[in-house]
Amino acid sequence: ATSSVSPAVGTALSHRPRPMARSSAALLAAAGAAAAGGVAARSAGHAFASPPGARLLGTPSGGSRSPSHAAATSVVPGHGGGLVPCLSTGGALLLGATAAVAVSSVLRRGAVKHRRRGSGVQGAAGRAARGGGGSSSDDGAWAGGLAAEVSAAAAAVQRAMQLCAALARDMKTVAPSLGKEMAATDVTTGMAYIKPGDSTPVTAADFAIQGLISTMLQEQFPNDYFMGEEDAHDLRSNEELCALALALSAKFGGPSEREAFLKAVDRGLEQNGSNSRTKRVWVLDPIDGTKGFMTGQSYVIGLALLVDGDAVVGAMGVPNEELNPPLMVAAKGRGLRWWPLQGDGPLTYEVPVPTWAQKEYELPLAAASEGPALTAGEDYPPWLLSPQSARSACRPFGPLAPASELCCGAMIKYFAVAAGRAAGFVQFEQKLKTWDHACGLICVQESGGRATDGIDRRVLFPDRSFEVAGGVVCSSRWATPEARALLLASAPPR
DSSP states (O other), X not given: OOEEEOXXXXXXXXXXXXXXXXXXXXXXXXXXXXXXXXXXXXXXXXXXXXXXXXXOTTOOTTOOOOHHHHHHTXXXXXXXXXXXXXXXXXXXXXXXXXXXXXXXXXXXXXXXXXOOSOSHHHHHHXXXXXXXXXXXXXXXXXXXXXXXXXXXXXHHHHHHHHHHHHHHTTSOOOOOOSSSOOOGGGXXXXXXXXXXXXXXXXXXXXXXXXXXXXXXXXXXXXXXXXXXXXXXXXXXXXXXXXXXXXXXXXXXXXXXSHHHHXXXXXXXXXXXXXXXXXSEEEEEEEEETHHHXXXXXXXXXXXXXEETTXXXXXXXXXXXXXXXXXXXXXXXXXXXXXXXXXXXXOBSOOOOOOGGGGSOOOSSOOOXXXXXXXXXXXXXXXXXXXXXXXXXTOOTTOTTOOOOOOOSOSHHHHHHHHTTSOSXXXXXXXXXXXXXXXXXXXXXXXXXXXXXXXXXXXXXXXXXXXXXXXXXXXXXXXXXXXXXXXXXXXXXXX
């Protein structure tokens, strides 16, 4: 059975690949100059926005971008309705490919100075979206004893999002497809390669972000451990990839020396084979959904802090987010707040009640396996599933109510549940990687939802990998008890 999606939910992810803005060699040269001479690499000035035809889950078909996005991501309208980050090219801000205006600040270590107030479109939109003068809501006091860790996590993920935005403008995107795998012909030499054995991509940005955030956290919390998805083995054997990753890291404030950078990346292996239950461990997935990054779809930078194997801080950043502020940060027992792409947070922002949650559903649906297509968000609550190979086995709301499609990776699905765009998410696997899930589970939980294993128990993260009985089941704060019960019942056999 196939399903359509209501316009209020929106999950059309097919789109045309974007043209290459600059060659990888040009980017390497520019970023290399930044690393060697401390000069910010020049921006091509092309719009960084979702490709034509692309919509995130929850975006109405043909709808316009909301004012809150313009405020949250500190962008200005570009040519043709696109959005352009505030990236300076020696004092000029380029709008699309057609106009330039003067700006008062330039890149500082690659990060963009955030304009929190001001006249014109951005300042007015920012104040309107925040419901006030553009100031943060409570300056971190909400996080209590975790305030320093929350601030560090937000700053690190913000920096990583800015790095991704800068690189994405110069990457050649490829056609999207379901699943996490890509063919070797889909990558650009020196910018990405395919991991041997599982056909998943990794980019220079993955390594650059891991080296950057590893260094930032070591400076602030020298006694904490660090766990990252990547290691420097492939950088040592691929000089072009290593040079670009090093240049990107240095441009945004990371190590500028090759060996220091490789060592920072390899800190991600500190927890390899050791038990993290008795330690403070930062866990990073530099880009979850790298395929989404390379195809112009969704991806997430995810960072969590574990204490005794329990997630106590989680941050998920979506650089091309269009409906909410792009960064959510959660603190255990304290709730979840939102940050902009650049600048201070948390923002004064409350997720609106989603349209699907204002409807009543008769669940479960009829058991018939054949019939007219049903509409997620109209006939049943929209929900998400991973991996895609489980689509036939997992149908919590009935055989005619399949999961909506949302690429790429698990974290973007956690983000969608925490933001209220989906009623739930089922991870239909029982052996998982910590970096793919730790920050997502705490963000869903602290958003007011529920995030457990398949038998409704708390999930702990004892090492780099972990096992859960019945996979992972998440439900939105707006999901009914009946909907959550059906999601739990659909989990894989224990």
